[in-house]
Amino acid sequence: MSTLEYYVPGVYSHGDCHKIVDSLECGTSSQTQTLEYICSMVDDWEIQGTYSEPMVWIGIYIAVASLLCIxxxxxxxLHGFWNNKLWFPCKYFSLNAASITVITVTMKLPVDLSSEMPSYMDQAAKLGSLAFMCTMMTNFMPSLAAMDNKTLLANIIGLSILVITMIVNICIDIYTGAIKHINLNLLSVYSSSFDCVVVAYIYMAMILLLLIIMISASLIIPTSKEILEVRYQTRNKTYLTDQHPEHTQRSIVEKLRQHVTRYWVMAETGSPQFVMASIPLSTASAVICGIVLILNLFVVFEVPFGYHGKQKVYGSAYKWSILFIVITQSIGVLVGAIAPIFRCFSVLSFKLVIKWNMIHLMVLEVEEYWTQKLSEWKQSPIHFLSSGRSRTLVYNLKGIIISLCIKLQKVIVISCKGISLIPTVIPIYVVYYWKSVEAMLVTQPDESGTDNTDGDLSNYVLQIHDEMELVETTLMRISNSVNSYILEAEKEQNKDLLELLDKFTGFKGVENFDTDHVQSLLSFEIVNSWSLPIVTLTCIAVALPNIPKDKTKSLLRSVGEGLSYTHQVEENLNCEKEYVNIRKATIILWNEVEHKCKWLDKALQKDDFRGKTTREILKWFSNRANEFVTEFNRSINGEMVQNPPKELIAANSMYRIAETILLRDESNREATTEKQLFALLSGMIADILGACFTNLPRVIIVKCHESVIEKREASVKAAAKLLGKTSKIIERLEACELPSMDPDKMSYVDEWRLYLKQIIP
Incomplete structure (x- = not known):
């Protein structure tokens, strides 16, 4: 037996081979050369084994990235089901730089050209990644409408680069044999030639078609937003001018509920994501996703049930991690297919008006908005060339290219309209069954929150196509969703705040917390906000030593809740620069008071004030504020200050309020006790809060009138929650006699004080 016959791969290392070569002194030259060749092969195998060791961890990394996407x-x-939005808007999984980066990791197998994938498990993992990519692209569809034009262009380009790279690499894998002709035995009944290569071609076609659909959908997004904005402004103007006389006797809360409901319908149906979910392109992508899901199930079921001879289970360098990739991404295909398919059938009722009555028009007609953006690009001039001849040549060439793109866009739209008709060929009884189940799942509107005399809410539905109509069940679902927000928010109303408002005395505290008899310490004026005097008065109340802790804590809780509403009034109605600066400073000051119980870095410990009279406590606050303002005046040396620091804002407010209370205390014959001072301070806080809260209806209306289309839905939702949380407050203030002030002036506390000075002697 020759020396070569003793070599067994995996037994001898390259060092052993070289020792054998050295010992062959009497061997022939051909044997020596052959053994040297084998030694070099062993070297390559060991090097390859060393480099392939981390591939297991890379496989786990791919599975983890896939799990994040899932x-x-x-x-x-869950967000769509929980909020009864069966068009499933993209909130967490949207197309952006971060998601593209994670997807690039999940697609490591399709773009991997260096690793051999010999077993069927490896082939299934590679094909499963393509199916997972199809599912993710379909889920991205609604998120395209939530982007501005520049972001949309950047994200589409990034996705296109990734998709094209994948397709090129898969073609190389097929050419090199990395994707093998392994038959799918579960499909052998239908076709004996249906193997992994055929599946790869199908997946590539689906991915490329989805990319084309996404690019086509991106072209109508700017135009659709313009159409929706025009129709929104038209509905808005109609609503503001069309006020029914029979509704004048309704309460403010009922009117606000009606207002919020109407604008919620406009915000929901006019949401770019809702419109994107309603177009035929989205339905076509859902159909493609369904096909991919079915095909992937056959590929995955082949792993445990298929027959592939005596192949190794894990033949690639990824080893056992390939199983985790297959399982994770198969679950991802299943989970990811639910939303598009549900979206397809949830908007089916929305589209039945067209599909059953205008099927012949749907297939043949391509509306103008599908190609409007391309037409604008075609007609736009060329600015980057100065020569007339070259500019004409480029302009004509651009016209030819865009004309081809317009024709291609029409072909895509017509094709997708045809594909979108597939769900309508489902037997009619299935459609009726779905609608009956849907009607059972839709909660009947609450009588207290539903306006039976509100008119037809369908008048406030916004769509880009004139022939589209929203059926009653979908409209009811939208109306019920806003009612649920209001009802849930009503349960969150703060009892401590309502108890504090019981001390409301009729706006007297608004005029009494400050006085012109206190000389200003500053050479410039600092405006008052609603929140600033409330925080200042609370600081004094918290420092009173003989007030029970439960009353102090209750005051802090109620003031904290009240400030959350005063900040909203200031944010929406006090938009001038000086008020913005005051609001930011007040938020920081209140955080120090609420969480650290400090004012200007001085702890408001009750023990420090124990044994002092109320006058001495007020004098302490006044003196400390005076010292800070005096030191600040010395540092600026008479210069104007554009943005005064928060410490100066707090000190100036404290000095004026403390001195005002001291001046009024001097007019009393008897000294004010701590309980009396606490009651006085609580009453002033309640009065300021009450005056501020008279602006809450305006804040709710302002939130409903959000000008940015992408933020409109969230803004109206915030208005609905604010209405629910403050409904009892608004009802209480409705019973009060409000001053006959200009509504614009009612949003400023200084305007209130000026008005009250004129009517109160």
Whole structure:
């Protein structure tokens, strides 16, 4: 037996081979050369084994990245079900730089050209990644409408680069044999030639088609937003001018509920994501996703049930981690397909008006908005060339290219309209069954929150196509969703704040917390906000030593809740620069008072004030504020200050309020006790809060009238929650006699004080 016959791969190392070569003194030259060649092969195998060791961890990394995508898609799915939005807007899983980066990791197998994938498990993992990519692209569809034009262009380009790279690499894998002709035995009944290569071609076609659909959808997004904005402004103007006389006797809360409901319908149906979910392109992508899901199930079921001879289970360098990739991404395909398919059938009722009555027009007609942006680009002039001849040549060439793009866009739209008709060929009884189940799932509107005399809410539905109509069940679902927000928020109303408002005395505290008899310490004026005097008065009340802790804590809780509303009044109605600076400073000051119980870095410990009279306590606050303002005046040396620091704002407010209370205390014959001072301070706080809260209806209306289309839905939702939380407050103030002030002036505390000075002697 020759020396070569003793070599067994995996037994001898390259060092052993070289020792054998050295010992072959009497061997022939051909044997020596052959053994040297084998030694070099062993070297290559060992090097390859060393480099392939980390591939297991890379496989786990791919599975973890896939899991992140699945969790994001599942979060959007749960968010849609929880909020009764069966068009499933993208909130967590949207197309952006971060998601593209994670997807690049999940697509490591399709773009991997260096690793051999010999077993069927490896082939299934590679094909499963393509199916997972199809699912993720379909889920991205609504998120395209939530972007501005520049962001949309950048994200589409990034996705296109990734998709094209994947397709090129898969073609190389097929050419080199990395994707093998392994038959799918579960499909052998239908076709004996249906193997992994055929599946790869199908997936590539689906991915490329989805990319084309996404690019086509991106072209109508700017135009659709313009159409929606025009129709929104038209509905808005109609609503503001069309006020029914029979509704004048309704309460403010009922009017606000009606207002919020109407603008919620406009915000929901006019949401770019809702419109994107309603177009035929989205339905076509959902159909493609369904096909991919079915095909992926056959590929995955082949792993445990298929027959592939005596192949190794894990033949690639990824080893056992390939199983985790297959399982994770198969779950991802299943989870990711739910939202598009549900979206397809939830908007089916929305589209039945067209599909059953205008099917022949749908297939043949391509509305102008599908190609409007391309037409604008075609007609736009060329600015980057100065020569007339070259500019004409480029302009004509651009016209030819865009004309081809317009024709291609029409072909895509017509094709997708045809594909979107597939769900309508489902037997009619299935459609009726779905609608009956849907009607059972829709909660009947609450009588207290539903306006039976509100008119037809369908008048406030916004769509880009004139022939589209929203059916009653979908409209009811939208109306019920805003009612649920209001009802849930009503349960969150703060009892401590309502108890504090019981001390409301009729706006007297608004005029009494400050006086012109106190000389200003500053050479410039600092405006008053609603929140600033409330925080200042609370600081004094918290420092009173003989007030029970439960009353102090209750005051802090109620003031904290009240400030959350005063900040909203200031943010929406006091938009001038000086008020913005005051609001920011007040938020910081209140955080120090609420969480650290400090004012100007001085702890408001009750023990420090124990044994002092109320006058001495007020004098302490006044003196400390005076010292700070005096030191600040010395540092600026008479210069004007554009943005005064928060410490100066707090000190100036404290000095004026403390001195005002001291001046009024001097007019009393008897000294004010701590309980009396606490009651006085609480009453002033309640009066300021009450005056501020008279602006809450205006704040709710302002939030409903959000000008940015992408933020409109969230703004109206915030208005609905604010209405629910403050409904009892608004009802209480409605019973009070409000001053006959200009509504614009009622949003400023200084305007209130000026008005009250004129009517109160």
């Amino acid at each position: 969790l994001a898609m599942a979060a959007d799915l």
